[in-house]
Amino acid sequence: xxxxVITGSTSLHGEVEISGAKNAAVAILPxxxxxxxxxxxxxxxNISDVKISCELLQSLGAKITWIDAxxxxxxxxxxxxxxxxxxxxxxxxxSYYLIGALLGRCGRAEVGLPGGCNLGPRPIDQHIxxxxxxxxxxxxxxxNIIASCNNGLKATSIYMDIVSxxxxxxxxxxxxxxxxxxxxxxxxxxxxxxxxxxxxxxxGADIRGAGTDIIKINGVKELKGNATYSIxxxxxxxxxxxxxxxATKGDILVKNCITKHLESLTAKILEIGGxxxxxxxxxxxxxxxxxxKATIKTLPYPGFPTDLQPQMGVCLSLSSGTSIINEGIWxxxxxxxxxxxxxxxxxxxxxxxxxxxGVDKLYGAPVYASDLxxxxxxxxxxxxxxxxTEIYNISHIDRGYEKIEEKFKKLGAHIERVKEEE
Numbered sequence: 001x002x003x004x005v006i007t008g009s010t011s012l013h014g015e016v017e018i019s020g021a022k023n024a025a026v027a028i029l030p031x032x033x034x035x036x037x038x039x040x041x042x043x044x045x046n047i048s049d050v051k052i053s054c055e056l057l058q059s060l061g062a063k064i065t066w067i068d069a070x071x072x073x074x075x076x077x078x079x080x081x082x083x084x085x086x087x088x089x090x091x092x093x094x095s096y097y098l099i100g101a102l103l104g105r106c107g108r109a110e111v112g113l114p115g116g117c118n119l120g121p122r123p124i125d126q127h128i129x130x131x132x133x134x135x136x137x138x139x140x141x142x143x144n145i146i147a148s149c150n151n152g153l154k155a156t157s158i159y160m161d162i163v164s165x166x167x168x169x170x171x172x173x174x175x176x177x178x179x180x181x182x183x184x185x186x187x188x189x190x191x192x193x194x195x196x197x198x199x200x201x202x203x204g205a206d207i208r209g210a211g212t213d214i215i216k217i218n219g220v221k222e223l224k225g226n227a228t229y230s231i232x233x234x235x236x237x238x239x240x241x242x243x244x245x246x247a248t249k250g251d252i253l254v255k256n257c258i259t260k261h262l263e264s265l266t267a268k269i270l271e272i273g274g275x276x277x278x279x280x281x282x283x284x285x286x287x288x289x290x291x292x293k294a295t296i297k298t299l300p301y302p303g304f305p306t307d308l309q310p311q312m313g314v315c316l317s318l319s320s321g322t323s324i325i326n327e328g329i330w331x332x333x334x335x336x337x338x339x340x341x342x343x344x345x346x347x348x349x350x351x352x353x354x355x356x357x358g359v360d361k362l363y364g365a366p367v368y369a370s371d372l373x374x375x376x377x378x379x380x381x382x383x384x385x386x387x388x389t390e391i392y393n394i395s396h397i398d399r400g401y402e403k404i405e406e407k408f409k410k411l412g413a414h415i416e417r418v419k420e421e422e
Contacts, residue, residue: 004391004405006382007414008364011287012250014411018238018257019045020070020231022400024192026094027169028199028231029053032062032074033101034176035203037225042071044231049092049399056095059085060102076225079106086112086143092399096124096166099147100173103136108148113140126160126167133158134174134182155180155219163188163300168215169196175217176205184215190301191261195232202229233281235261236307236373237401242266242285243311244380244408246274247318251286252411259283264304268294268312272319293321293358298328310336310377316356317345318384323356336374339367343385364389372400379404383413 020043030053032039044050046069054064054072061080065073082102089095089112102109113124124145128138133156136149155178158171165188172193175182187193189211197210203225206218238257245252246269259266259278266276266283272291277284294316298306306329316323317340327333334349341347342365346357364387369375375397382389391397394417397404405415 001392001420002394003418003420004379004382004394005416005418006364006379006389006391008382008385008387008389010248010383010413012244012248012252012383012408012411012413015253015255016241016407016411017255018233018241019043019402021045021192021195021234022047022049023190023236024195024231025050026053026092027097027192027196028229029057029074030094030097030101031173031196031200032057032076033060033079033098034105034173034200035074035076035223035225037077037223038073038075039203039225040067040071040073040228042228042230044070044072045234045402046070047398047400047402048395049094052088052092053094056084056088056098059088082106082108083110084112089114093166096127096145097170097173099127099131099145100170103131103147103149104153104174104177107150107152110144110146113143113145124166126162126164127170129161130158130167130171131174134171134178136174153178155182155217157183157185160184160186165190165193165300168193172196172200172207172215172217175219176200176207176223177221178217178219180219182217182219184217186213187215188300191232191235191258199229202227233257236305238262238283239265239305239308240311240376240380240401241407242269242276242283243308243315244383245285246272246287246291247314247380248384249287250411251284253282253284255282257281257283264302265308268296268304272315291315291319293319293323295324297326300329306330306333307373309333310373311380313337313347313354313356314340314377314381314384317347317359317362317381319356320358323358325354325356327352327354335370336377339370339374339378340381342367343381343389361386363387366390366392369393369396372396376401376404379408379415383408383415
């Protein structure tokens with residue numbers, strides 16, 4: 001078992017390079033199953049979720065060649081199976097994108113119900129609604145989702161009852177090869193929605209309006225690939241380091257990011273008294289005075305992202321006054337607050353809201369990462385805190401952050417990965 005050991009009370013200074021977006025990568029990799037050819041994907045984050053995705057593709061007959069640590073070629077000309085191994089799919093949530101891709105390419109998919117971070121119920125009713133509207137039969141039995149369509153998927157108009165990132169991506173995947181024009185009304189608008197559309201278009205699809213209120217997908221006969229695509233920078237990783245600068249009273253230049261994707265976060269950092277200078281593909285964030293309270297509600301993009309809520313929670317724990325976070329996406333996102341309270345924070349969570357009474361200092365303690373973003377928040381807290389912090393369950397962190405301790409070390413953090421005897 002591994003843990004991260006942090007000796008804190010450190011102000012972070014320097015530059016950090018942002019990796020490719022995890023949320024885009026785990027949708028684009030299943031999308032390669034739609035291609036009757038070979039494609040090259042660049043700027044892949046070298047994280048466990050990507051490695052599991054590649055393992056799944058190989059189990060279905062795709063051939064994957066690693067060119068370097070961030071570049072692969074995928075040959076999907078000979079798909080040999082439409083049944084994804086249950087022992088792999090249950091490891092992470094994005095496995096359900098295989099349904100849309102396999103259904104679109106092969107007319108059948110059998111995938112285990114997805115796993116991943118325990119953030120509360122993850123209903124797939126909007127996914128199923130979309131597949132059925134396209135003409136598929138869908139059943140959920142014995143922990144598996146089975147979707148099939150003997151006569152090919154037919155384009156249709158689909159209204160999303162709620163804004164769902166996963167369902168939007170899955171319906172896009174399923175409809176790329178469908179006959180006719182599919183319209184998705186009230187879709188999610190996150191940057192990785194746009195990135196998936198751009199990838200598919202590069203491979204021969206005809207998708208219009210990704211990132212707007214309506215997406216139109218004109219079905220094509222085939223995706224031939226034979227092209228190269230570079231994954232968008234990770235807005236959540238960029239935001240994590242931006243908030244680390246504030247929480248640790250530091251000064252960080254975040255490089256290789258898209259500043260427009262970070263506007264809601266930038267607004268809140270400025271509101272609490274931090275400083276932000278966004279310029280092209282980089283953003284500098286620095287602390288020069290005590291920060292103050294704020295009220296935040298997480299919302300679908302372009303609202304404040306739920307995936308940055310725990311990291312912002314660390315900053316609010318160290319800001320004067322009473323701050324409030326209302327969580328509008330996941331039921332169990334506030335699990336991290338119990339761990340921050342072990343470190344001296346004063347947080348009361350109730351239902352979908354948490355109240356942060358600012359404290360002067362945090363103190364090192366043994367803490368447990370309940371999910372990916374909670375783990376990132378605890379790293380930031382450990383660096384800001386006095387004394388030693390030990391973070392357990394770090395496999396959650398490795399799912400979405402590449403070489404995170406190395407990046408923090410370059411900024412001055414005293415952080416080590418330690419292997420414990422079980």
